[in-house]
């Protein structure tokens with residue numbers, strides 16, 4: 001039986017950072033287990049191929065029918081393979097608001113205030129603008145400016161400015177609010193996933209075993225201590241032992257699934273599936289929070305924007321050739337090129353809406369082709385009040401979990417989204433974006449609350465940031481304590497987006513990486 005000091009389950013954002021940091025000094029043996037492949041393909045590494053990510057790199061989950069979305073099922077893409085969701089995401093580099101982390105600390109997560117987490121964000125980062133009080137310049141995660149943004153993305157920022165919404169050229173600096181172009185997790189024109197940052201540079205190190213194509217079926221728990229994992233791979237079923245402990249980094253859906261399959265979760269639910277209960281922990285799979293998002297969309301006569309036409313196709317063919325040769329040009333697009341943060345509710349402690357401007361007409365998460373050219377503007381609720389769940393669909397580890405984000409269940413979320421969408425339209429109606437004479441693809445009377453609510457509930461969905469399903473807390477009911485150690489058994493840590501007690505006000509890749517970095521330190525200190 002193979003034995004390691006530490007086993008990390010899941011090679012995504014949190015798991016790559018945790019495994020890489022634990023392996024780099026050579027002092028312990030580390031095994032990283034990932035069910036997907038290596039993701040070492042042109043379609044993953046080329047930013048502009050995001051709509052063509054290989055099927056095997058995305059779980060393509062669906063939610064249960066959502067009452068708040070008129071009974072529609074939502075789409076939940078999740079990355080599979082090294083890099084996890086950072087291998088399929090939009091590469092936007094955002095940490096959230098300083099208030100988020102101070103709030104975590106206030107909720108009982110001692111040691112997670114903004115002042116506490118900032119050094120870890122800085123340590124992870126290599127920002128091409130260089131280091132300063134807020135940014136790192138020597139970390140493994142490359143952060144770049146966009147060199148070939150669409151002219152429409154710049155126009156978006158100017159249109160916001162025309163409404164006196166300030167320009168912000170660093171959302172991760174002193175102040176988050178404002179509008180601007182996003183910095184991206186790219187390096188030399190390619191996607192820079194968490195695996196490329198933390199795992200690939202260590203490939204071949206004798207103390208670091210990277211096993212792809214390996215599904216973790218459950219934890220092995222003996223006398224209240226996690227001593228290993230049961231896995232299934234091309235080699236068949238086997239048990240791997242972990243002398244020091246196991247870190248679960250299977251993501252906001254995968255981590256609660258692994259815990260529940262191992263007997264850690266809501267007892268009654270586990271019994272329904274014939275799973276022996278090791279610890280009754282109702283918080284596992286509960287507290288699911290995700291950013292509900294509405295995408296407004298406009299058609300233009302201008303072919304400046306990405307789109308399907310002869311001119312558009314010809315431009316893309318040339319762009320692909322340019323990118324293959326030099327890694328430059330418009331194939332470096334993260335699609336979500338510009339955006340911003342603003343407060344729409346007077347009592348909000350921090351910006352409550354985030355915008356993503358995409359220089360293309362998006363329909364159904366980019367899965368439906370739209371003829372012609374145009375642009376889209378996402379508005380999402382940054383701190384939703386609605387709470388959902390992740391549960392087992394069956395006791396089979398290969399089955400998808402049952403995902404219920406319970407979107408727009410809370411009226412406060414609806415109120416924020418309504419205000420956000422109205423501001424989306426005001427921005428687009430301001431010059432210079434208005435100079436494109438954009439044609440609204442879903443025209444309604446925006447002043448009519450009922451009509452707007454109906455449109456939102458008919459078309460809203462996730463902007464891909466599920467968290468909270470293995471919540472960290474200072475309370476006995478939380479899944480992990482503020483050192484990310486499980487409260488229910490020994491030898492177990494969780495390090496990914498699932499531990500967030502509250503969803504951060506922004507995209508979740510950099511925060512998940514920060515969580516992985518911190519977990520490595522906690523585990524080193526504990527062993």
Ligand SMILES: Cc1cc2nc3c(=O)[nH]c(=O)nc-3n(C[C@H](O)[C@H](O)[C@H](O)COP(=O)(O)OP(=O)(O)OC[C@H]3O[C@@H](n4cnc5c(N)ncnc54)[C@H](O)[C@@H]3O)c2cc1C
Pocket residue numbers: 009010011012013014015033034035036077078079080081082083084085086088089090091092093094214215216217249250251252254255258336397463464465466495496497498507508509510512
């Ligand atoms: C389409 C999309 C766009 C996004 N855009 C952005 C963006 O622009 N900026 C941003 O900051 N964030 C973005 N996000 C969100 C961000 O990428 C994620 O929040 C983050 O990557 C989550 O990290 P994680 O470690 O929690 O999980 P993941 O990165 O999802 O990693 C989990 C890993 O565990 C593996 N795994 C699961 N179960 C098992 C098992 N049983 N055995 C073995 N392995 C297992 C999975 O295959 C996966 O590789 C986006 C996400 C998506 C899906």
